[in-house]
Amino acid sequence: MRWLRFSRQDTAGFGFVEADRVRVCRGDMFGAYEPTDQALALSEIQWEPPCVPTKMIALWNNFHEAARKFSLALPETPLFFIKSANSFCAHGATIPPPRSYSGRVLYEGELGIVIGKRGKNIAPEDAAAHIFGYTCVNDVTAIDLLKADPSFTQWTRAKSFDGFSPFGPVVATDVSPADLSVRTLVNGKERQNYPVRDMIFAPAQLVSLISRDTTLSPGDIISCGTSVGSGPMPHGATVEIVIEGIGTLSNRYG
Numbered sequence: 001m002r003w004l005r006f007s008r009q010d011t012a013g014f015g016f017v018e019a020d021r022v023r024v025c026r027g028d029m030f031g032a033y034e035p036t037d038q039a040l041a042l043s044e045i046q047w048e049p050p051c052v053p054t055k056m057i058a059l060w061n062n063f064h065e066a067a068r069k070f071s072l073a074l075p076e077t078p079l080f081f082i083k084s085a086n087s088f089c090a091h092g093a094t095i096p097p098p099r100s101y102s103g104r105v106l107y108e109g110e111l112g113i114v115i116g117k118r119g120k121n122i123a124p125e126d127a128a129a130h131i132f133g134y135t136c137v138n139d140v141t142a143i144d145l146l147k148a149d150p151s152f153t154q155w156t157r158a159k160s161f162d163g164f165s166p167f168g169p170v171v172a173t174d175v176s177p178a179d180l181s182v183r184t185l186v187n188g189k190e191r192q193n194y195p196v197r198d199m200i201f202a203p204a205q206l207v208s209l210i211s212r213d214t215t216l217s218p219g220d221i222i223s224c225g226t227s228v229g230s231g232p233m234p235h236g237a238t239v240e241i242v243i244e245g246i247g248t249l250s251n252r253y254g
Helices: 064-069 124-130 155-159 203-210
Strands: 002-008 011-018 021-027 033-041 046-048 056-060 079-083 105-107 109-115 131-138 165-172 181-186 189-195 221-223 238-243 247-253
Touching (some): 056 109, 079 155, 109 181, 109 203, 124 203, 131 203, 131 247, 203 221
Parallel strands (some): 056 221
Antiparallel strands (some): 002 011, 002 046, 002 165, 011 021, 021 033, 056 079, 109 131, 109 221, 131 165, 238 247
C-alpha cells in the first residue's frame, strides 16, 4: 500500500492510493484505521508530508561506493544527525532559498525509513517489525556552512533551513529495500542512480542500532544517507527523487 496525507479546501485527511485516486480513511495510519466510501482524485488534493515525524534522523557515510570515492573509513556504528521539524516539506512544495546564506545548496537523494511502532533498544531480530514503510527524501544541504567556522561543524544549521527536508510523496509498505535504486533528476537530467543494497548499514540494522540511544516513535524517519552524485541545486531548478515502487518526490528550489 502507498499511504499519503492530504489537504483539500478546509479539510485534511489521510488514505491510500488506488490508481489515480486516494481512498480516504479514518482512524490512525499507524494503528487502527478504516477505509471510508470517499475516494478523491489525486489531481484534486494538495499533497502534505505523508507522516508527521517527531524527528528525522539522517545518516552520513552509509554507502560503500561513496566511502571509496572520498577515502572515508567505514564506520563501526551509524553516523547520524537530526534534521529539525521546520525543515520538513511536502511533495510539490517550493524549497525557499535561505536569506542568511548565499553559498552552494546541494541535493542528496535518499531512501527514508518510516517507523511504525514505538521502540527503544530494539533487538536486531525485532527491528523489521518496527518499520512501517519507506519514502523518498531529499536531504538538502547548505554545504559551505558545514565547516565555515573551524571551531564548530554546523550540521544543524546547514541541514535544517526551512524546507530543507522534503519527503514523500507517499509511504510505501510493500517494497523490499534491497531491491530498490535511488535516482535524482535535476531539471530532467539524471544526476544520481545508486542501489540501496550498497548500504553499509541496512535498514533493519539502522533501526536496531539507532534505537539503542534514541527512542523511535511512529512517523519518525531515518534517512539512509546518499551515495555518489550529490551536487548543486540551481535557483529555479526542479529536483526529483525517484524510487521505483515508492514514487517521485518533486520540488522546485527558489
